[in-house]
Amino acid sequence: MSGSRPWRALIGNPWWERPALLVLVLATALGYGWELDRNQLLNYYSAAVRSMSQSWTTFVFGAQDPSGTLTLDKLPGSFWLEALSVRAFGFHNWSVLLPHVAEAVLAVIVLHRVTRRWWGPVAGILAAAALAVTPMVGALAKAEIADMLLMLLLLLAVAAWQRSVETGRLRWLLLSGVWVGFAFHVKMVQAWAVLPALGVGYLVAAGRNPAVLWRRAGQLLLAGVTTLAVSSLWIVLVLLTPASARPYVDGSMDNSPISMVFGYNALGRFGVGDDLGMGGGLGAQIGSGTGTHWLYLLSDQVAPQVGWLYPLALAGLLLGIAWPDPAPRAAWARAGCVMWGVWLLAHVVAFSLGHVAHSFYVAALAPPVAALAATALTTMWSAYRQEGWRKWLLPLMIAVSTVWSAYLASRFPGFLPWLAPSVVVTGSLAVVVLVIGRIVSARASERSPGARPWTTHVLAAGGFLGVVTVLLAPSAWAATTVVPNPDAVSFDPAAGPRKIPAAEFDKSARRNQKTFDYLRSRRQGEKYLFAASSMIAASATAAGESVLPFGGFSGSLPAPSVDHVADLVSRRELRYVILGNILSGRKRPEPPVAGWVRLNCSQVDPKEYGGGGRTVTLPPTDSGRPISFRYDLQLYDCRPGG
Template sequence: MAAVLYGWGIGHAAVHPYYSAAVRSMGTSWHAFVYGGLDPSGSITVDKIPGALWPQALSVRVFGAHAWAVALPQVVQGVLTVAVLHRTVRSWAGPVAALIAAATLTVTPVAVVLDRHSIPDTLLTLLLVCAAGALHKAVRTGRLLPLLTCALWVGLAFQAKMLQAWLLLPVFAAVYQLAAPGTWVRRARRLALAGAVSFAVSVTWLLLVWATPAAHRPYVDGSTDNSPWSMVFGYNGVSRFGGSQHALGAVAGTAASRTTGNTGWTMLVNHTVGPQIAWFLPLAALAAVTGVLWRAGMPRTDPLRAGFLLWGGWVLLHVLVFSLSSGNHGYYTVVLAPALAALAGGGVAGFWVEYRAGGPRRAALPVALGVTVLWSAVLHAPHRAFAPWLLPTVLMLGLCGVLGLWAAGPRSTRRSVKGALVAGIVATLLAPATWAVASLDPSYAGSAMSPLAGPVGTAYTTMREGGTTAAVGLNQPSARDTALLGYLTAHRGGAKYLLATQAAYSAEPLLRARAQPVLVMGGFTGLTPFPTASGLSALVTSHELRFALLTSKRPATPATAWIKSHCAHVLPRVYGRTSEGNFRLYDCATAR
């Protein structure tokens, strides 16, 4: 089911315009591949560690420059995440819990819409689930190798999305120290060793870039000092939490690189983010609390309680970070999906055991299912015009399931009790599954920049009001870009670069259309101090660069000022346009 949901129609996948431009370049040039170059010449890197883009670039190199080739690794990673979670939960809480967890993750709307995209969070989530599985094994067996494997997975996850991979280290360390066999000194020593392994793997790419002479690698985007450490710990670290905009040598963020919405303590349940991820929050919370409290008298090394601590800590820590950060895209929350799914599976399986055993805890199962169904109604109510049949169906199924379980007595048949349980579980899964399946329709899949499932987000609003969203693909230039590329190619005159652009925003459609060297001035934000005005002048003088494309949508820099004062404006009719819009083309041949 995951393979169908994630892979259906990927021939029309809407890939991220910035990342897919880099992926095409990295799939063309091994130099750009290793260093994460945004263009094939490797003039400047992407503004993140390129680990999550490597599988996509390899796919493009093998299968060609197609949108589906970019999305294919994401589909595989999403399906693997479901499989790894199933295996992990099975060893922790049994086959019933594993099946429920796998189904829950599969139909989580944000997971479905993101696993059909090209954003790094998909690989991050897979690697962290692998790390959690290894930690479960380390706690259960007391062996060192699984703990070091967990550290390895976290280090690889750092290559996918940097510091976010380290968020779970305190949770992993606390659970291991609390629940693993052996003396506390032995456990602490092993954690120290695992921490060293995780750090060493995490900084591998940083050390490679740092040790490579600047003349032999791309400029590091997001930094004022061409340092990978500034890009990771400043631009993608401290500045994300409202710190100094130039912290640790970072470039200041702009509206193009920072989102200011979806923050605060209610972000996970607002009308946009809630339907993406929050369907199972009440069930997960009940499972985590009861899973710990009900096993209070068990030995310290009880693996079932350790699992509830691990998955519950995973959710709690991410809720805190998302709530305190300066802004989040809705799709960031996909990292919560495996933990919520594991808690849902482990919780329902545990509640079912207590239900069959009788006693006061018997009521936990119908209460948990009933609360989850009511919560589904709360999340869907603001959007009840979308799938109007959904709300009454969920409530009716939930009512049948809850009442059937509550009223079941000693004379009730086993089949009727199981039927009520199935009805309750289906009621909890139906609403998120409906939102997830809806995202197969591009009208309900968000935008290329911000994928969201269902009738939410600016892309959905635009299309509902009769507008259209820009299609993003590879080898599919618009008529306007085709005319510009034809003019540049015909008049390039042997220059190294096809042209220079002001920020990645201007370069993206050209890089996706053709894998040609483009000097991306200012990087993603347009504020990165590369190239300098003198460096740009040297490129023009040495005949390595002739044309430059500037835009009014990015801030001016010394390099763009030099172009305006030294280069000739090219009228749009010369290269097949009727108007310039936000762009102006300059010819610097006369500046030589």
């Protein structure tokens, strides 16, 4: 064993592995990065990224605007790499999205190393390929969403955890805790969902030795403290910084990072303490709906994104835990399967009981599904080449996977209509070749014991066809993310067919642009082009304009204060204010600034700037619910005398 070399696998390197991995990585990078500059950015996030790239203060606190008025409603760690990229290369679509491509490619590489260390080079390549062609991973790799960075950091945590399982050394477990702590700065409490998996797996690896078990329990406690300490760094920094010296914390009514992280972004997902109406936003409705049922992960908006390998993943979990293996690494590999299984279970429960605002959240399932599916294929292939009833498991699971993939594909008859028949043909051929090849091979071996009959090549062909079968459908769906989809919307990335007409959002964006042009033509040296709710202000901030955001993401925050806005108006640094927001679902309360504006400013005739209200109704979502949203914006001139 190579105890001092963390990236040296326990199993030897066959000649074909590195070329295969190189081809896979290059193809993945090319597919994820193709026409990157044509992919859309999410204004709310890209505005913050532009602001964060302009000063280290806005960078550290994650300010929405260059003046540092409000933070994002999430921790800034999600966007630090984006801001650094913009700082280095300038603000472009590709420079904002480039870190996500790199994160996705690195996640594929890390999963390969983690899987092959205990399950061998074939399993490593299969797991990496399965992750690379997961449709949602392809979509997130070129979207301004933080889930790819979360996935990478958690996989790095698993890699360090894997070393701690083998050696029992505390330093590796502490490093794993550090990686989870970094992941917390990306997606907050969601990062902690893997802690039960790492903890249970670490204890399982101790076996039945009480002394080892108690020692590892103590190590887990120290690792947990480390995770908590690293996770708390930004929260502590904000708490120690005077409110006057930092932006107001969005996602909280009390300017508290604790409320934002554990209330708005944690308990609020389960309908507890949802003071800001997090669950009623337009993006949430256009996303996956509520996700409060146990079949959610089998739904049309989720299963095709991460679930093509569900049957194989379940088989890999059962085989990895129950299948006796005399190899020295068997206990470690079993602990690995337990870890992946608990990871899956924790997320299944969370996604089934909590509020899932967007279907891309379930990308967290992709690593365990890919690893367990690869485990299943390699384990069953090993049994397939030996005698006994287990040799029939491989053709049986290929048949099950064929039926499942064909069923999923058939649920979208108007999209890739060739896919379901192709899966059936390929899968049927694979099963026939595997069954006949195994029978013929057994008879040939009886005639010539010890010889390598020509049927060995037939068996290999059957195995290859089986791999093609299980990866065909997800690859086809993932391929739809290579070229930007004109019907896609930036806040809900996904592969496959889109039912949301992006043209409706383009019309509203053009309407906003007309208003912005009107304001630019009347600007007379004011610092801010206008003030507006964060969602409206973001589109102008992302374009490089100086805009004062108020109300936060929900539009309801009591920040900035009325006194601050009145002072800006009196000093002629602010003239125009846009009231209103993009409304969908329940109506939220207005911030205090809105009342002051209505009392002290003059409303501009909507005909002058192309404003006014407009209701747009979109087609039903996958859950069968039509979506209506309303642009209801009013422009006010706050200069004395108009």
